[in-house]
Amino acid sequence: MPDAKPVDQLSEAEVRQELARLAEALGAANTAYHTLDAPEIDDASYDALKQRNRAIEARFPDLTRADSPSEQVGGALAEGFAKVRHEVRMLSLENAFEVAEVDDWAERIRKFLGHVGDLGFTAEPKIDGLSLSLRYEKGKLVQAATRGDGETGENVTENARTIADLPKELEGAPEILEVRGEVYMTHADFAALNERQQAANARSFANPRNAAAGSLRQLDPAITAARPLHFFAYAWGAHSEPLAETQHGAIARLKALGFSTNPLTRLCTGPEELLAHYAEIEQQRATLGYDIDGVVYKVDDLALQRRLGFRSSTPRWAIAHKFAAQLAWTVLEDIDIQVGRTGALSPVARLKPVTVGGVVVQNATLHNEDYIAGRDSKGQEIRGGKDIRIGDWVQVYRAGDVIPKIADVDLEKRPAGAVPYAFPTLCPDCGSEAVREPGDAVRRCSGGLICPAQAVERLKHFVSRNAFDIEGLGAKQVEAFYKDGWIRQPADIFTLRDRFGSGLQQLQNREGWGKKSAENLFAAIEEKRRIPLNRLIFALGIRHVGESSAALLATHYTSWQAFEAAMTGAEVGQGAAWEDLISIDGVGAVLAASLVTAFHQEAERGAIDALVAHLTVEDVTRRAPVNSAVAGKTVVFTGTLEKMSRAEAKARAEALGAKVAGSVSAKTDLVVAGPGAGSKAKQAEALGVEMIDEDAWIALIGDA
Template identity: 55%
Template sequence: MNLAHHPVDSLTKEQAASELARLAQVIGENRRAYYQDDAPTLSDADYDALERRNRLIEERFPALVRPDSPSASVGSAASTKFAKIPHRMAMLSLDNAFTREDVNDFLGRAQRFLGLPDTALLSCTAEPKIDGLSLSVRYEKGQLAYAVTRGDGKEGEDVTANVLTMADIPKRLANSDWPEILEVRGEVYLSHQAFGALNQAQIAAGLPIYANPRNAAAGSLRQIDPAITAQRPLSFFAYTWGEISAPIGDTQVQAVANLAKWGFLTNQDMKLCASADELIAHYEDLGQRRGELGYDIDGVVYKINDLALQARLGIVTRFPRWAIAHKFPPEQAVTVLDAIDIQVGRTGALTPVARLRPVTVGGVVVSNATLHNEDFIAGKALDRVSGLPVRGGKDLRIGDHVVIQRAGDVIPQIVDILLDKRDSQSAPFAFPQICPCPLATPALRGGSDVGGEEEIVRRCTGEFACPFQRLRHLELFVSRKAFDIDGLGPRQLQDFFDQGLVKEPADIFKLAGHRDILAGQEGYGETSLNNLFAAIDRRRDIELSRFIFGLGVRHIGETTSGILARTFGSWRTFFDTVKRALADRSGEAYQQIATIGGLGPVACDALLDFFDEPHNQEAVERLLLEVVPRDAPPPVSDSAVAGLTIVFTGSLETMTRDEAKAQATRLGAKVAGSVSAKTDLVVAGPGAGSKLAKASELGVRVISEAEWAALIG
């Protein structure tokens, strides 16, 4: 049962437990996307709604609070790309306010906690809430010691080398009246001007552009190579502090003034306010001016000015009682839906894109918006937060006046339609059932996905033959987990594709025959070409699992490819079984594939559908003239983990997740992506969340990374 739209006060205890489990997983996934991957999947408003719902359920059912509850932590576990540094003082998150009543409640709670009368005035600072990446910079005797991201609030990533390239952060504090130990905290961000210049450079280099300044700032600060960070004009506003060896002021205003005196940029729009009315007035003023500030903000932060009162108020769970973030509502505008274009991805998914009459939303000109799938257009899709039909069930039609929203600078979305402006002659959008590619291949919808629900994505069945899918297939083919060809990335593939030199995987292995065409072109000198051709030749002998994965068959991922390779041992045995299954989809060969542990009927049918397409078979046959899939080694049967189903979760410290999976596979274990009753062992590192909770619930054995190393010897 979908409980997402059930009111909290109507939930039973059992329903509440189920909903808290769902929220822990969804919030955890979105935190990882935001903090680790710098690629948020939800708007700020939608994410805040999930957090609020989780908190309300926990308040009603305190006995059901989970060990992995989102309310017990902030951010996400630090990435394994960087060394970790524990915070001497936790880096806290802020509770949110959305209305004037919320602001009054914040002040009222502080008055009651301090034993002050309702008429007592609490002066507060109000400052812009920068939409960037939180950073803590530690100084010892005035010298920068290290810099660390927020991470999960308890420990973060050591980004010292990158911070040393930033002009806004002093390497040594100015003046001399600073404490011997001073942790300065603030926000790393990119100005709108710097963001525009960065994306222009990305376009010139043939690289993907960044979605918004926050993602770009986070990605720039968290570069492995500090030289790349040095090329990015990152900025930093200081607004608070962590561990200090001596007080730096009696008030928030005085302390921030001292940070400025010691060499930091502080926000000139911070204002001291004497009442709720003054706070709201500054909030509204900043809201009106946010498009003119030159950087992104998503609200205003209020802090009790008196630091002695801050100390008395303290914190509750993960929020300080003395501060709150008053969030701006999602920015919206009305425009006209001029057209709906259909794009085709690597897996053949037909993705509709709205072409909008250009409109400015929050200082950014919007002309496109994603429409997800045909159910989203028809108003049949369910909102991922409320569980109710999107836009109240209204369908989208070309010519409609639509409400566009940019919340948290995520991709613009259509949130409503002005039906009173709809043309009475308009017709529902007819989603294409034929791929827009020149082959006019059928685009099919149906079947079941992993969750057992009817699939809502319509896909072209042309696979390699479809020109829209070819380039995406080629990118997967040369990727690290497939053929892993050094020096052959998206930019080079695009070059070769545009020149007609590479249209399918087999063509990659014939590139040396086009040396005369490539020689002399920019980026393709003699040494570069020799290196590229040598890298290609090294992959003429390829592991069977990599070969299968590189074909890009839908539902056949890295793990499944490994299972198929180990099961059949050789390409000939594998393909002979596939051909027999194609001849009789109810026969012995079909059952042999469909009943392989870790595969299942959905992946089996996708595999057969792929090879049932003549264009695909012919492309694979041409590839086999160029490469030889290497027989898979027989699985180890005498290791301590042979035959066990294992799940890896959390951050691993001595190896990557891919290395761990490969290691387990070599030892005869089966690696799964989720925990179930069939799981024998869970290897959990720091930051393990819903999978660890599921293992505890099912009584599955859980061990640490060190225990795993000891187990396998």
């Protein structure tokens, strides 16, 4: 954290301001990590924010906020899963970063218990994965739930059943038993998964933790089943009878019941033995084959655990001793600029190879031009304001133990001739102007489809699994065909056979191709001339339009003709077509503007029209009219729904013939408001729109 003012020098006004900033930053980080499985900051930065928040609250307890991060566990729930209320809360752990903090924790326990003799502890690796609670009744797995916010998790039962080393039935277990542990992915399985993702032109995962979390939280269990997930058991929740009298005894019982438990778990006496085992685990860390980010210490005697009890969000009887970020110094030899599908210019550091955490690192992300200049996206200093220059000695770390990033720059070793890096204002691939729009963190090539880099990336996206999914035409084939001038835009894919004739000779003559593979490719292309509307919209690769928003657009407009007419007829920020577009629940102004702009650019429209001429686009089948209290009405959901997920509520409303909108307007018929309803509820009140709570909504729709 750059040049933060010491806590003991803060005024009361500064404390209030700093606690508000920390609550916002940590809240956003928790959502990104726990809910979206897409962390925005590395573990070390997150821990530094939490430590500062904790230090301020300790010095100014009366100024602790109601939404203090120290009182929170996990993150908000993702849409699409039913909620599960944990019978026994799933809490987080207090963190320690220094030996003194571990000693202090052990001493606090002794004082609390009035204990003078030897005290037993267990020490086990802290697995970097996704917490999961498994409920067994009469030996059968009946429910699996994520931690969520600690009180309520997501029901992922069917997905959990696909995890190979997770027992589905237990013999000799208590009648009711909740087993808790961590879902994770090994390094080897992670690498293989990303290879498959890349071959299919699908999104690669940033690290094994994200891959494990994203795989478990799939709406389609078949996707989870295809992902190599593993589970370590280390705790328990509700139970009808005790597993044992000690922590290590309970872990042994879980192992006997068929669960995988970590073989590095040890029984220790006192802090010295704990720290010795910590050092042993840290030494083995690079060779374990899976990610860990610390060692967890627990009081072994379960009766003493019960006496020690809990704070608001952590148990007193356990602590996580975190590893320091793995760092290494090396020389930054060059900076390359990569151009993505949407034209974003992404700088990549080319490093003199260096080993970090057992892995050889040669490249590191530099994010954007602000990051290189020593600023974050809000203009605040990072790395103490030190910029990054070619030739610099830089300190590299692996964020989340996977993504290499630059932590610091050694100015004393900076070469005399090193100059500030001049971020390009022209696209390095096509020479078009690279523009940075107000509020955007990145600079983008304005060349659009004339830019080879963008064109290739968009073609890769077009043939990816969730778009056209053309078998035999993957990323490598797209690059080769583009290089040779065979394919320049999506429409060219559907004219390949016409241009090369029935003999297939030119395709057969390519390395790795024969008559059979060429025939298979043309057959696969023919199959994709008929395409569902949502897949076509997603395949166009328009910025901000993902799979879910493409599905929303398809459901709303139902046909290509209606969608195209709406986009070409809309004007950004005004008019009936624009208002209709942004009324779609899940479609905001930024996404809408991106869509409308794409359909008003001549080159973009030309490419779209050329493509559609070769396709039969399947309409979305309208549901048969239903006789319900909400049929034909426009409904808006706001606030927190406690008895069904937002996705379930939306699906139920649409199944009953209602249209679900994302904003309140004069056309809105009904607003369903849960706790925390804000501006939408106020707007509904101002417009005189009928507003009901969740119970009234459930009564209104009945059992439909």
